[in-house]
Amino acid sequence: MSSHDPLLAESANTTSSPLSAADVTADRVKELLRSNEELMQLNAKLSDAQDKLMQSEKMASIGQLAAGVAHEINNPIGFIFSNFGTLERYLGDLFQMLAAYEEAEPALAGTPAAARLRALREKIELDFLKEDIPSLMAESKDGITRVRNIVQNLKDFSRVDTSQKWVLADLHHGIDSTLNIVNNEIKYKAEVVKAYGELPDIECLPSELNQVFMNLLVNAAHAIQADRGVITISTGADDSRVWVEIQDTGEGIAKENLGRIFDPFFTTKAVGKGTGLGLSLSYGIVKKHFGSIDVFSEQGVGTRFRVTLPIQHPQEV
Ligand SMILES: Nc1ncnc2c1ncn2[C@@H]1O[C@H](COP(=O)(O)OP(=O)(O)O)[C@@H](O)[C@H]1O
Ligand SMILES: [Mg+2]
Incomplete structure (x- = not known):
């Protein structure tokens, strides 16, 4: 009888039947099976936890990536936005100039220049352009403003531009x-x-x-x-x-x-x-x-x- 196994040793002491050792062995086997089952469950839990950790790790890196991208986008969006303002001003000036030309046009009546102007005006659909350009500009400006806000929000959210400080x-x-x-x-x-x-x-x-x-x-x-x-x-x-x-x-x-x-x-x-x-x-x-x-x-x-x-x-x- 192996003396290092208290279960077997004890049962050997308290009973003289040879069957009981087998019973004890069966018990032992049951116990082993049970602890094996427990181990398997624990293992499954661990691998589940690992999956989840990897998932959260992934989310954290996606967050960092987003913050990094926001940081990179911020600069080009900045100059697009400011150029856009300038472009809008220039366009206003050009429209003013165009209006002045149109006022002066009657003076050209009957000349070849007048015919050329009329043909060109029809070809480029000048009246339509005059209406469409401002609305295209407004829409684009709205889009850029939205992108800029998203970037700003991402930056605020992750505070990539400041270190962790109270x-x-x-x-x-x-x-x-x-x-x-x-x-x-x-x-x-x-x-x-x-x-x-x-x-x-x-x-x-x-x-x-x-x-x-x-x-x-x-x-x-x-x-x-x-x-x-x-x-x-x-x-x-x-x-x-x-x-x-x-x-x-x-x-x-x-x-x-x-x-x-x-x-x-x-x-x-x-x-x-x-x-x-x-x-x-x-x-x-x-x-x-x-x-x-x-x-x-x-x-x-x-x-x-x-x-x-x-x-x-x-x-x-
Ligand atoms: N507002 C809520 N309404 C109902 N259940 C909630 C709410 N917030 C959290 N819970 C419960 O708490 C659990 C744990 O939430 P959380 O720690 O955010 O993990 P997750 O959202 O990834 O499940 C959720 O799975 C859900 O069962
Ligand atoms: Mg949650």
């Missing part, structure tokens, strides 16, 4: 630029209602808080299964703290899940849709800001997340 910042500005970034996720699902109060600037890492708002907004949009819902963003402050609430009319959170939603990798979404990291990251960011994040939810009615942050960090003692 600064005093306006949360409404952060929420608005985040809203523009996630607009695509939201606009087909929900109306966004802003109920902003008065907010003082607060001591924060703006791009990190933007991540929190983004996670809450995207989760809210994901929760809306009905045709269309409403996402309400409300803010307010007292003497020492500010709060931001993001409320949706989505499916709500099951009671048994409420305690787990901040756990890393907890998700009820399909693979590829959710990583289960959004809320756990948000929780970490809010904690780092000495704040708190609370959730109120009713299934079938909706969910409200409330982020409370101090205006200034507590003084260390």
Whole structure:
């Protein structure tokens, strides 16, 4: 009997039947099978976690890539925008000049120059051009302005142009630029209602808080299964703290899940849709800001997340 196996050793001591050793071996085998099963489950969980980590890693690099591209686009967009202004002025001048020529035209009546002008005017459809050019310019300017805003929002969002520093910042500005970034996720699902109060600037890492708002907004949009819902963003402050609430009319959170939603990798979404990291990251960011994040939810009615942050960090003692 191998003395290093307490199970077998013990049973050998307490019983004299030769069958019992076989029974014990069967038990042992069962136990081994069970722990093997456990190991396999653990292994599956690990590889699942690894998949999710890779997914989030990918998302992080996509974010960085987007920020980098925004940075690169910013410069050409800048000069296109400013050239456009100049071009608009020049065009105005040219139109003025053209009007002056047209006024002087009757003096040319009967000359070959007058016939040439008339032919050219018809060929290039001058009247149409005079109407179409300003509207083309306006449309293009609108397009460039939109691209410029997207780039600005991306830059604000990721703060690529500033290093991670604690600064005093306006949360409404952060929420608005985040809203523009996630607009695509939201606009087909929900109306966004802003109920902003008065907010003082607060001591924060703006791009990190933007991540929190983004996670809450995207989760809210994901929760809306009905045709269309409403996402309400409300803010307010007292003497020492500010709060931001993001409320949706989505499916709500099951009671048994409420305690787990901040756990890393907890998700009820399909693979590829959710990583289960959004809320756990948000929780970490809010904690780092000495704040708190609370959730109120009713299934079938909706969910409200409330982020409370101090205006200034507590003084260390
Ligand atoms: N606004 C919400 N409405 C309903 N469920 C939510 C909401 N926000 C979060 N949840 C639940 O919490 C889980 C974890 O959220 P999160 O950490 O952002 O991960 P993910 O969105 O990738 O699933 C979600 O899968 C979902 O079940
Ligand atoms: Mg999420």
